[in-house]
Amino acid sequence: MDIKILNSLIFPLSLAGISNLPHSHIGLIADEFLNQHYDPDKRAAKDEILTRNKTLETYRLVIRLLTEIQLSYAVALSRLFDRDYLAASAFVALLAETERMFPHSLLPGSRQVGRPITIRAMARSFHRPYETMRRALHRLSQLELVDLRDDGVVLRGGVVDRPEVRKLLIEMHDITITLLEDIFVFAKISRPISVKENYSEDLVFLASLDLHLLSVEGMQGIFSDWTGLMLVSAISAGNIRGVTYDDELAFAYAAVDQVPPMSLRKPVYFKVLCETLPICPTTAWRRIIAMKIFGSVTSSEGGLIIDSKWFQNATLIANGCKRIARMHSIINKMVSSGVSLSNIEKLYINGKVDRLVL
Template sequence: MAACERTPLTTLPAPHARHRSARLVARQVSELLLGRSRRGLALVPQERLTGLVFEVVLGGSIAHHPYRDIGSGRWIGVEDASTLGRPVSATAIALSMQLPHTTVRRRAAELVESGLLVRGNGGFSVAPAFFARGVLARMAAEDAADLARALHGLAAADYTLAATALDSGVTALPPGVVERLLLAFSLRALETLTDLYGDVTAGTIVAAITASNVRGVTENPELAARYAEEDMPPPDALREPISLRALSRAIDLPFETVRRRVKTLMEQGTVISKGDGVIVPVQLLFGERHLENNRRIAMHFEQLLQTLMALTQIGSSAD
């Protein structure tokens, strides 16, 4: 396999500019991740943590390949894991998700039993029968469309890098290639949430609550721009509460798990009651750890856009 040629990458925004847009990006990213999570049920109907193990194997199995073969000009998308993928060890999965090795092996064993993974000497691979179902191509197309919508929303809120990415033609890239990048990005974003809240389940719950609370702000370009900066998060008065049952459905976790974990988060002061549901209060979001989490997510997102723009240059030169 020929290596992908190196293309000059667009310069990332300066740190102070990233700080000004961190909340704006984090809100759009939360919606993007929630959409991917819901669609992930088409890939893996098991409990969400098991689905994450599957996604790590899927993405990791093809991560060593370039996005385009210089020799043939052929794009290499996530669907090519069916022929080009290599096994991913349980240790690598555990490190990626910051989970105990025994938990990963148990979840992977569930996937093997259900016919979604196969176990070999080198680790776990996606079962060949999975690729024949056609769900991966549909998910890739829907995820690419969601990214395009997020970029248009960010551009409308004066996030310059999103407008630059749209102008460069990133929405014309093959969905399977975009999905490879989105898969890697979503796992990195989950890692930052895990660092902040202690485990992937707590991180997913808090991210989903926050996204739901400010959805009205996210979908309003004027409000999104007004509350984009670090020192201007949307006030609690604008945060719409989400019920625990709606939260359970949104992130595909059992209601009792959500109820128990939210109770703990409330005892910690991370979540508070409002009306018939819960919100993440604005006071919490002023903490330096939360600000740094937003900055990390914004940085990862900017790197995603940087890579996408570089791939449009590769595509133009090859064509």
């Protein structure tokens, strides 16, 4: 089967290689990787510079768009799970695992429950204590979304036909299509062409679930809890949204090694964060105080700004590289399975999803 997948999303410089280099500045990371992996005798200096700059541009733009979309997933899930982010993510993981093992399990009429997964295995997967994981799964059981059996947890039969679950899947589907359309429009990445068109909405459902789980993976090694993850993501997204979605500014501040200047960053107000995100205000405020003490967040004009040094944090850069590499894999699998993106605007079920208020 001959399929042209998202080759344009696979950076000229390997993100996996970049993320393993011991530098805190993304420009130095790209330069070092370029020196190690490109033979100057075989590639003109001009081509090397273009390759390096293209990598930096793509990295910054795509990670900004991915962060925006992952926040949208979190807010969509909060409507069903009332801020219990661990329970929500556990449910997403069970849905995704069932679809992978039994294709079309996410389509209406499916009674598939998937294979049982033990609480201990779930706890290891989410890097959470056993008892914390047990309480989250018990919450799902109370909501009649899963069954807790002696051999592990499984989906409740027919759960995908529940109105609230169908609404969630459709919203996540349209959030994913919004991400892809924004990547093609704002990051100016060419659309892949597939010779196999076998669209089924469950293929996009699965990609959506997996893209949400990327945010869970993104927490490891950086954030101690979900609240910290969402706060930093929301503040950074809100700060530079005017750059991310501007045709000229997006590339003007992606092609250089500096983050957008303070004059172009918009403060995000704590009240707005609490109104938009599935977070407890008291817990969120404690996290903000801690972030200020550690210097990752500062105050400006009554709002919150991510400190410039945060964007050049080595762990954050490596994490972002790995998230984008995983995103490539998820999207490419969806395309190779038959989802054509040549007319992406026709894939929406309810329509393009509005950006969160930040």
